Amino acid sequence: MSERHLHVNCRKATELVEERTARKLGLRERFGLWLHLLICAGCRAYERQSALIDSWLEGRRDHPSAVDSAALQQRILRDTTG
Amino acid sequence: MTKAADTVDREVRFKEWVKRYTPDLQRFARNRVKDLAIADDLVQTAFIAAWETMDRFAGESSPRTWLFAILKHKLLDHYRKAYREGAKVSGDRAPGDDPSETLFTPEGHWHSDHLPQHDSDIFREDDTNEKLDRALRHCLELLPERWRQAIEMKYLMEQDGSTIQQALGLSEANYWQQVHRAKLRLRDCIEQRLIPAAR
Structure with a gap:
């Protein structure tokens, strides 16, 4: 294993933080990321904030809202059974 | 009957x-x-x-x-149509699209003025944080249209990567590049907006 393969810079680290949510990283990637996060406070902050953005984006899915459906229901019936 | x-x-x-x-x-x-x-x-x-x-x-x-x-x-x-429209408007590679050019040095380290602030708590997890909510909404709007569509498909439609890649006609690498770039820009935009005076 050469040093080059283990070296993860900030650009690569942020990329791995994103990809990690969807796929299992390889051993080298995991180790490289772990090592990088250990020494880089900026990327640790990125990791935290990225997760926060994720949960905010996901949270919008279940936003409870009152809807007035009467007009839409009328429109639907007019275009189908009407 | x-x-x-x-x-x-x-x-x-x-x-x-x-x-x-x-x-x-x-x-x-x-x-x-x-x-x-x-x-x-x-x-x-x-x-x-x-x-x-x-x-x-x-x-x-x-x-x-x-x-x-x-x-x-x-x-x-x-979403698929909106993505295609977005790609048509801005082209597949609009100039200035790649935030890593402004956020990172050629060696791939954070530029000092874009380094995520780790000692501030503006990004704290707090549902009632209206300022953060406003910043997120604002910054989401500023994303190139096709990135926004890709992101919204991921989070709002709960579609897995391969479904989105297929729907948008992107390779896996290309898709992750877009998600990565979109997130980089979103995060940076939110931070710049929340602490404009600190820099």
Whole structure:
């Protein structure tokens, strides 16, 4: 294993933080990321904030809202059974 | 049952569905499409499709599940079109698209003025943080249209990567590059907006 393969810079680290949510990283990637996060406070902050953005984006899915459906229901019936 | 009675029965059932499921479907669509009028239109299109194919609905799932499946299909279609429009407007590689050029040095380290602030708590996890909420909304709007569509598909439609890649005609590497760039820019934009005076 050469040093080059283990070296993860900030650009690569942020990329791995994103990809990690969807796929299992390889051993080298995991180790490289772990090592990088250990020494880089900026990327640790990125990791935290990225997760926060994720949960905010996901949270919008279940936003409870009152809807007035009467007009839409009328429109639907007019275009189908009407 | 006579044919006429069949038709009446069909109509009664459909009207019942419209009455019962429209609010839930509408809420679902409105949480996923920015423009409320477009969201409502998609619900209407879904119901029209349901009306036309109702005879094929065997009742294996509940009508609710079936209607939601049709609506999700319409929503994905909408995202796909919006993505293509976005790609047309800005081209596949608009200049200045790659935030890593401004955020990172050629060696791949953070530029000092874009380094995520780790000692401030502006990014704290707090649902009532209205300022953060406003910043997120604002910054999401500033993303190139096709990135926004890709991100919204990922988070709002709960689609896995391969489904989105297929729908948008992107390679896996290309898709992750877009997600990565979008997130980099979003995060940076939020931070710049929340602490403009600190820099």
